[in-house]
Amino acid sequence: MFHILDPYLGPAFFWSFALISVLCGTGLFLARHPINGAINLIGVMLSLSGIYALLNSPFLAVLQVLVYAGAIMMLVVFVIMVLNQAKDHIIPQFDWFSLVALPLPVVLGFAMVSVLTKGPTVVVAGGEAGRIELPKDASNSLTVQFRAADAGANAVYSWDFGDQNRSTGREVVHRFAKPGSYTATLSVSDGTPALRSATVTVPVNDAVRGGVQALANSMFDTRRSGPGYYLLFELIGVLLLAAVVGAVVLAKRNLDSPEPPAAPAEGHH
């Protein structure tokens, strides 16, 4: 009986994570000291990891925690602490240029959001009296939410989910017993004798996509995908290795400093 809550759990988690990430992002923006910023950034990354998990990408979620929140941010924090003696308190938090530049990200964000929210996310299926509005993620769970377009005050909406279950109402939530492809039919009667109906095919699939197994298959199954991803991943590995070597070389070099560095980075630990 708690399944009735399922459709609302996801959005609830999503919104909390989204709120945390935006708050932490703002914290990064306003941070006085880089270390505060780093901690805020870790917060963003952890909440993003949660969102990935919500979006059926558990492998990426784990990787986000491991690599981003773990490795990369630890590196950043470590370097900040090593270089702490660099006199950064003289850098103002914001200056006049910040004020000039601030409208730009605002405009950019506004532009992107308006692009994203401009088009309707409606699947149109039916005549003018009945429009079925299917949630886009209908296929991601056994539980599917159906919502029909408004067909007037007198309209009666009746659903046939294709698994011999029926329901009425403009918004209904139905849980399919097992995965498969179902043909759902919406019949709309707006008081006149004629019924209008629309049909929608609902692929129902509860497999968690992006699981480690599936991702590994896709990446290493050379029969299906050719050596492409596998090779690419090897290349990335080489790139990482080169980056590490390059970083060590760079950090150990005395660039532009006539005197030997008083405190080389590795000397502190």
Place this chain on the structure above:
Amino acid sequence: MNGIDPTNVQVLAAVLFALGVAVVLTRRNVFLLLMGVELMLNAVNLSFVGFSRELSGNESLWGQMTPLFIIAIAAAEACVGLAMVICIVRGRDTLDSDAFADMKE
């Protein structure tokens, strides 16, 4: 567990991206600058994951592959970026990005 509007995911990604841009553009500390870049990369990742979910079956995995690579490359980028920061900071004794304003000369 579902019912998340994909549009919202994209909007969140856009907001985070804009925040990253704001950090990069307004802050003078090189560490914050780098972290702003990381935030932008994360926003892009989120966008990819959000879109990949709209695909079905294996195509969804292809959508998730890109963030995988981005994460790996971001690690490399952080590695080299921080090394460069160390390098520059040792030479100039400051973390102020405006002090590095000699690219033109």
Place this chain on the structure above:
Amino acid sequence: MKLTFELLWLIPFLPLLGAILNGALSLGSASSKRGPARGLVALLAVLAPGASFVITVLATCKLASHTEPGNTALVQPLWDWFAVAVPGFSFKLSAGLMFDHLTAMMLLFVTGIGTLIHLYSVGYMWEDRGFARFMAYMNFFMFSMIVLVIGDSLPMTFVGWEGVGLCSYLLIGFWHQNNEYNDAARKAFIVNRIGDLGFLLGAFMLFQVMSSNGQGSLNYRDISSWFQNFANADLITSHLGQIGAAGLLIFFGCTGKSAQIPLVTWLPDAMAGPTPVSALIHAATMVTSGVYLLARLCDLYAHATAPVLAGLTVSQVILLIGCITAVWGAIAGLLQVDIKKALAYSTVSQLGYMFMAAGVGAYDVALFHVFTHAFFKATLFLGAGSVIHGLHHEQDMRRMGGLTKLMPITHLWMFWAWFSIIGLPILGSGSFSKDLILDRLFDGASWTPIVGGVALATALVTAIYMSRVMYLTFWSPSRMSAETRAGVHESPLIMLIPISILGFGSMVVGWLWAPADFGVSHLVDNKSQHGIHFFNDWLAPVLGSAEHFTHQLLHPKGEGAAAEGGLSLYAMPALGSLAALIGWLIARAIWRGGRVQGPAEGEITGFSASWTWFFDRVYRVTVVIPVQVVAWILAWVVDAAIGGVVAGIAALARFMGDGYTSVQRPRLRSSLALSMAGVATLVAVLLLQGAFAWVVGLLGAGVAVLFLLLELFF
């Protein structure tokens, strides 16, 4: 019939492996003082072709064990080379190896003699700093030559064809500190390349002809079966001009590789290379690849019966070219003072004989001469190398003489090679093959007996100049300085063993095909058939059809078939031996006393002294000078024009760059902000429509401009 033989690929691969390993050793030791481990290099270098030889013998045994009639071949497909399929045209080429009777015969002596010469090289080049490099080149040459012979299609052969040309270039210029040698190497390469163009064009044309009924292929078995197919007779008749042109073009390629007129000039200069190279590449194997190609495409030449050049058919052109080259090479050989040059011209002349035989459709005879010539000419070159080695790099015959006692073993085997090349009977393989050529020439129709007469006269000249070489080197009083004479030594065993084997070979291999057998076959089993026909019986599956066709063409009434048998069987050996004997006596009368002018002051020597100067002059006027004029135009006029364009673009870029720097901000964040503004504007304009896009876009652009102004003025 095709059989598979899984080890076939090893025959070319092993020398390639040797070349790679020796190349690695050579490169690896480039900076070390001691040089590479010579023993290891020598072992690799000799074992690789040796193992190829063993596998060739195995393959030959397998081939010989299948006695069904028809053209049997061992094949091994390797990989699909390329495939073209467009509407109206499709072509697929597979790289593959083919080992038929012709390949077997060629490979046996290429790998066999090649191995011996590698062994000889170990002794000859041991002291040289570039020993490993030399051996790597030699092994790579073996690889290329084997690919040339074992390839199952014209493109595969072309790979080997180019490979041997490259090796020839590398080995002629092996001592690259000497600029004259480098010039010689370049000359060989460029002249060969000119011939290669003919090869390619001919192959394309042949393919086009065969494509006329949709059976276009460059595979040898396809080519011969296409020409032998009676269903294609009308097609061949209607394409005679093209077939003749294809044959002529391919023959032009052969003249390049086999140093025939007009592309003869490179071979005498090629003697700049180390002597084993001259023996292996420029006497025994590479220069005979032209004859091999003609024999391989014998069906094409047999059917090219239309006049293509000055009223002559391709075969007649080949016959005439061969004849002129033979005469010219023999006379030039008479005038040389450098022992290797004399042998080089002798090679040119002998190759002329081979082409003469091919010109009358006697491909088996031509190949037989290739085979015997490989033995005796390799012996002569190795002997000459031994002499040069013993005399500390003295090549001028005017400063030799009286070496018989000082180098007895070298002399012994050079004697038998000489015996063979001038055509003395029974113990000289050259007499068997040369007399067969003469026999076929006199057997031919219309004016070919005249060519035969010229060839006989050339045999006389051959005897004179080869005897001259022997007299000046061995059988005349010594003209060496005292200290040179004191330093003369017989060569080490590792050089003498190959000479001995090859010299012995040049005594006996003629008996593989001895029509005039002096009664031997009667003694053995009293057969009614005259002579021993092992060699041509072996090649008959490949060449028989074409030769039969040519024979019917030349003797439509069935005459001439009686040539074998009776007294006429002994006519040519008798005439040939007589010519050899007379030539020898003439040479003896002139050079017995070693009377030859010493090196005169101001006398032209070196490469310009060669008898190729006529062709060199002609090429200079017709090719080199026009090319130089074109090069001058390119260098000055075109270069200036292109340079102007490039400089203009550079100036434009610099101008734009300078302009941009005034906009560019030193502050990192402003650069970023500008690009972000650009991105925002772009996103808005591309993704939003209507007034909204304009508003957002203008907003972005406005912010960007605002930035710029603030940055510029504060």
